Amino acid sequence: MTAGPYRLAEGGLGIDREAPVAYTWNKRPHTGYQGDTLASALLANGERVIARSFKYHRPRGIYTIGSEEPGGLVTIGEGARQDPNLKAPTVALHDALEARSQNCWPSPRFDLMSINGLAAPLFVAGFYYKTFMRPASWWEPVYERVIRRAAGLGHVSTQPDPDTYVRAEAHCDVLVVGAGAAGIEAARTAARSGARVMLVEERPWLGGRLAMEPATVGEQTADAWVTSAEEELDAADRVTVLRQTVAFGLYDHRIVGLVETLAPASINGSARQRYWTIKAEQIVFATGALEQPLAFAGNDRPGVMLAAAARGYAHRFGVAVGRRVVVVGGDDEGVETAMQLQRAGVNVVALVDSRPAEALDQSDPLAQAGIRHMTGAVATRADGGQQVRGLRIARLSGSRVDAARTERIACDAIAVAGGWQPALHLQCHLGGRPGFDEGRGIFLPPAMPAGHWNAGACAGEAGLAATRQSGRDAGAKAAEALGFDPAVRPLADPALAETASGATWGPVDRLRVFPALHGGKRFIDLQHDVTVDDVALAHREGYRSVEHLKRYTTLGMGTDQGKTANILGLHALGQVAGVGPGEAGTTTFRPPYVPIAIGAIAGTERGQHFRPWRRSPAEPWHRQAGADMINAGAWHRPRAYPAPGEPVSAAVKREAAHVREAAGIVDVSTLGKIALIGPDAPEVVNRLYANGMKTLPPGKARYGLMLRDDGLVLDDGTVARLEETRYLITTTTAHAAGVLSHIEYLLETAWINLRAAVASVSDHWATFAIAGPNSQAVLAALFPNTDTSDEAIPFLAVREADCLGVGCMIMRNSYSGERAYEVYAPADWGASVWSRALAVGAPHGLKPYGTEAMGVLRIEKGHVAGPELDGRVTAEDIGLGRMTARRKPCVGGALRDRPGLHDARRPRLVGLRPLDNRAPLQSGALLRALGSTGHDAVAGHISSVADSPACQSVIALGLLAGGDERHGEIVEAWDPLSESTHQVRVGPTVFYDPDGSRLHA
Template identity: 35%
Template sequence: MTKNLRVKSSKLVDETYRISFKFNGTTYYGFKGDTLASALLANNIHLVGRSFKYHRPRGIMTAGSEEPNAIVQLHNGTSRTEPNVRATEIEIYEGLVATSQNCWPSVKFDIGGINNFLSPLLPAGFYYKTFMWPASFWEKYEYFIRKSAGLGKSPDVPDPDIYEHKYIHCDVLVIGAGISGLIAAKTAAKSGFKTLLVEEKSYLGGSTIYQDSEFFKINNQNSASWLEKEINEVKKIENLEIKTRTSVAAFHGYNFLLARENLTDHLPLEQRENKTRQRLLKIRAKKVITATGSIERPLIFDNNDRPGILLSSAIKKYADLFGVACGEKNILFTNNDSVYETAISLIQKGIKVQAIIDNREEIDSKLIKETEKNNIKIYKGYTIVDTFGYKRINSVSIMKLSKDGQKVIGSKENISCDSLGISGGWTPAVHLFTQSGGKLKFRDDDQVFIPNTYPSNQISIGSCNGDFTLDEILINTPKLLKEFLNIKKTEYENIEIYSAFNKSKRNIWLLPSNKIVGKTKSFVDFQNDATAKDIKLALREGFRSIEHVKRYTTTGMGTDQGKLGNMHALGIISETASSKMGELGTTTFRPPYTPLTFGTIVGRNVGKYFDIIRKTPIHEWHVENKAEFENVGQWKRAWYYPQNGENMHEAVQRESKAARDSAGILDASTLGKIDIQGTDASEFLNRVYTNAWSKLEIGKCRYGLMLNEDGMVYDDGVTTRLDENHYIMTTTTGGAATVLGKLEDYLQTEWPELDVYLTSVTDHYATISVCGPNSKKIIQKVIPEIDLSDKDFPHMSFKNSKIGKVKCRVMRISFTGEQSYEINIQANYAKSVWENCMEAGKEFNITPYGTETMHLLRAEKGFIIAGQDTDATMTPIDLQMDWIVSKKKFDFIGKRSLYRSDTIREDRKQLVGLITDNPEEILEEGAQIVADMNKKPIEMLGHVTSSYFSPNLKKSIALGVVKGGKNMMGQKLIIPMEKKQINVTVTDPVFLDKENKRLNA
């Protein structure tokens, strides 16, 4: 039977609404409004997980998103599991199932706990130091390291939930709905700014909303009541939008922010169906007001990580907001006044405070007096030197601090407890501010970093700006707002404030102990098990930069990014290295502020919506005819058309034989098409292609090679002169967009004087290519009016024509080496023209072929594919295409680079043909090519770029690039494979019909 630790009806939970949930297999109850953490604490459960490295028992430590320890795995149905969920953030719902992480077989008995006793063997940098040698063992080590790495378990099925993205534009964004955020939002909205207020929690008001003691008053009411009235007013303002459960993840430049809005995670499972789970808000704000508050600091002493040790503010919050006592015998340990607020809250609720240990000697404030009135023993000038209790704290030992705070004196005293609240003061939550590029300054008085210079139109207000007390907030916030919003007045000018808080603080980063540092476990980063000892070791080993110390010790590198302990790490470094805190800077805070699930990041862009899919107008026909498709950029292209259970090889052999023997038909609609018009069109082509264009007759086509300015082949294609000042250029499928971009770049920036207009018409025209000895007969049947005689319509020419009433352009060009015609027709008519061709070609066994056959056919002919046989290091000369480079032209893009000292080297990789000794042996594309296997290291001469079995030549053929290959014709080379060596002979890259008889037939 577990104890009931509910104290009394509280602000947030609804005790009339009971919710059951499961934790580590046992069913428990909580109330609506509880977080998993508050519900577990109410059931007297502190032990929630095991630490990362030493597997030490760990409990709930905080009540917010800074939680380092209480991170659990959620299981919502069979396909939903989520690791690393902070128990302090997830609101319980009917059906919640959670388990502990990083422990086996259970959180209560964890085999890995042995690491704790081996800890002297596991210092900082253990992995770097240990797994270095022997080098050959790395693969064995890696298996075990990977097994023990990571915290939760990632889901192994696709995320079934719905996520979405939303853009929001506003005048003012206020981050955080604590007292200062609410004041800011109300002031901004009432001054006419379209305002958005976001709050990561489910409720508004921050910590002030439960600050209802007589020690904090605004206009003679306790601060909570005053703020409640404010909230009621704020909710009514029209141009103010409020989003709760919304956490800002990233604050980028130019006031662009990303926030996660949580829509269903708090709902019972059955109410979540078909609802968007989370929304990624992309916010562009004219002005940003950051009011993200502050995070309480822990204190760093030996064994400061046991379950039952919480931040003092968390104990207060659990009592005030959730009505839960974290223990029945509480001890509080502090260096400032904050714990007295907790003490008074606990006393009011009848929760026992055993003792308060304050490391300050001389203290005197209203809060302390009130505490003393209640007969609570305060140990002034003391520190905790150790704690006890394995799965739950059961006592502490304390000792007197020396005057300088450097050591402990006197004798040890033990006090029993079941909960310890610690407070080391407060750290402004400047994470978002620094993400935006803001620079911090160090305030020596209370040892905090606060915003200094703002990189965009933004301010920080409230405790994230270093204003920790009620009076500071209420005096400074209106002042800052007036200047920032450029307004004359706020409604907070003559407000009466009463705050009993005294700001005195005794900051000691690492509290002294009666043991030597090496014998203590004083945790600085609780999630990653980094201790003060580790940091000191890193400094002894020579690390100086805080960024290096961070990586070496992994301090601040957990999922919580060290929200609690980073300041102490800096403090310990600066003390040990005798440098000043402000001069060290901080480590870099990076987005996201709290972890985001991948679903939120990708939104709706999953599955078939991951990227745009482009389909040709003939696509449906390919689908109906059982084509297999391949992705070419965003295009879906028919790859091959298997018949009667053929595999790809068999289909391609059949298709390519048919194309050469009789007729083949290809959907070439994906080729890029650029319409070029203007009086300088010919001159323009002269400058962008390597060959000459001015003399191309109207009605003729020409193949062109386009280079980059560095002389390397960039793209190729056939361009047709439609009229005096009108061309149509084709590009490769993948290169269409970049070619257009490059041409526009030159036109706009280098040659604005040229009268040339470029229009992309790729999607407007479909291209149907019919090739083979019978192609002429088929085209004649489809377009009866056209004269296809070789004399009137030779290879590389073009005619306007009509199919029925529809205009089309017919080009006689070939990428296969066969006689070939391309019909370009407006896309809407393409499918029916394709079907006409199929019908007309029936008697000739017209065979549709896909990209694979196209590649084979062009390889037989030795035609390159830019991007497959070239790789941005190949000049036209390297490709043995000297014939296409004009010697006469004064200039073209890339010309000068063709005779740089590097490009004229004889031993550059050059394109050659490769014939295997065994004609059945097909080379692997990408395979290395060598000449001598005996000389070590073996020199790699090049690699295979294209390889096929040619059914027309009845042998294996391949293209490859080989160093100095041009002068190696007939030479034997070797392709070394894993289990064999393949002997090849270097040949000319044209394997079939060198005389172009087929083209002109």
């Protein structure tokens, strides 16, 4: 079995020819081998058109062999597991893999949107800014939709992601990023000193370039040397090797973010990816180098690829990238590529070498191998449509191209060797800018804080011997900085280690952008269709900074972040601006180094795990009773208890009316509950609240208003004094955590001399409010051994009582305006006490009601809640100014008397009733004078709305400028979202039982 017509008869270091793998490509069955990537398997099967480009929808093929891939983007999976924009060289082949092309319709070979290429003169750099400016009203309904349909990449599934992701954190002495020759040497050296080492490699295998081309290391084959080093590292107790793990971000204090690929689309039920946060004492960067492309007409056609990629596919995967391959270069890299491909069994028809013949060694190995060596020549155009069919070349006369001396070579693949550039993205994440080495034509790492080291090609080293030695030196320095004593041995025989090609720097840089003699576009960014002409146009139009160039042309803004485009773009800019790459500079590199799944960042913190629901003890009963459950802050609470077929709105009105008529019970376990104890607890309470608390006797409760330091209202609630030095403070559900933190902060910083302590007891008590005319009868039935008369439990009294043999607490308090009692039961007994209350209260008409009915009741009585306590109001604004004490110190007391907070024009709380009783008022609607228009006339807003059964009308609370003086006035409630306006009458905040007689009835 060959698994494809382009599979070589021999070779393939990384594949298992005895383990075929079945997969589908664009719904067609294909076969590869275990160890293949999707890219190598597709190339082996003769698939050349993989996807279409962003703007022109030109055909795109496999261009690289790693995560720098700009063109071979694919979508894998179906439905919820659809994963777009994956780079084919990084997708590990596995059984049942479903992969397809993207950004094309109806197929990659015939894409109707390729008509964009005919309009290329219109789609030049910056055409978005020039074309879609007018009319402005067309942008969203027309332009944006057209652009999104015409341009783009793959489509993300709109279904919930079914895969799981996990997180991990680790600390190590030395983190080595990159497991090529330099990274392996650095890790081994640091590990041998006793340091805890983590080695991170983006690919599934170690070795870097040594694993992708034939080489020897000393007297060993590269494969044997890598295997030996891998076994040593895997066996070491203090070494962790992470394969298929990309270091995507470098942050302050030597923190590195990693994403490890664990399984393809969770096919084995395990997590798909692991997100690592690594805190390293020392970091060694062995990130290697990235081969660079060449710019000539048609250089984007499928079949054109980087030379090192062509070698890698032949050596590691046993795949020929073509049947007639031409190599294009300008240094020994081209010669090495041609020789390696020929030895692997790939038919190389020519090497197009820009160097003059007299500059080369006369003993040309290509001639002996039967490969035509065309010196003093450059590529000018790749012919073909959906695949390369030939290459046109031109001869050089000195440094000029001789248009009269051209030739066409028939071929189906072109391997371009444009030199190498150190991979510096990660090192630049701390904000440093790389420096340019004019002599070698490369950018070098920026200066970095202590504890960061560079090794190998990313440090500018060339050749295997120098790379390995720099790795040893960097590993030793990192270990020494931590107090370890590494024994650094120099290479035994550096000459023997030089039998593998290393990164090459230098002369090829001057000829990266070839002239366009035969017409056609010379592409720089293959993903975003940025051409040499686009760069020239941007420069003519004034976009001369490299940062402006990037944004105006979208150069380097694709999923590869310009790894194969930025340097070529700098050379193109240099040609028109007359500057070198060093003077042009580089753009800012930011995390992530490669695209990472949002799911990996979120990990398990999604859905309910992102913000876990807090459940009251009685929730099982609520669900069984058919409650409509909602999220209220962090809590899961019953909104209402609709009967079968009954709308929630009708259930809310029914429940609210029943409380007024008989009795209802509501679960308020979500209220914040804080225990405060200590000898100075009375003083603490008195300072916390704006109203007086020192006179509160044991066994009584009092409504309290808490201010922030700036004098605005923080929260309200009740303060129950259980004993002389023991209090129970209740807060609103939303502010429970904030109030607790506020008190803790004061006790630990401002009031350190006060002897008191606080603790949250919100989860200790299950709390229920029993309200309505029959509430006292229900309470008597629930606590038969307790005196529940008005004399025993007057308004705002707190009493201990026994229910079901469990100690409970009763507080006579009302949020509804009816006679009401709050029952506090230990949480473990909460469900039992709730059920008991409903059982014994049934003869008295007791029924449950939800949070919506509770809101209706409180609005009818004008009680404030979260919508009114929005952090912008004072006690006076909400009508509670008279209850605050002015002669005692309290938090916020110093700033509450600022003149601006007492301006009569401030919005004050008012009641609002529409002239049309059924008008659909909305919370958030704006209030303005009758007949006025526009936002400038806005004088307030509606904060809370209820459809009141007691008032037989829609009612609302709101904040209106000068509201205290505007009772009886008619104003407009304007909802700009629905463009609706309703007339409302301003009045008092209490709509029902204004004298409070029902509270004590």
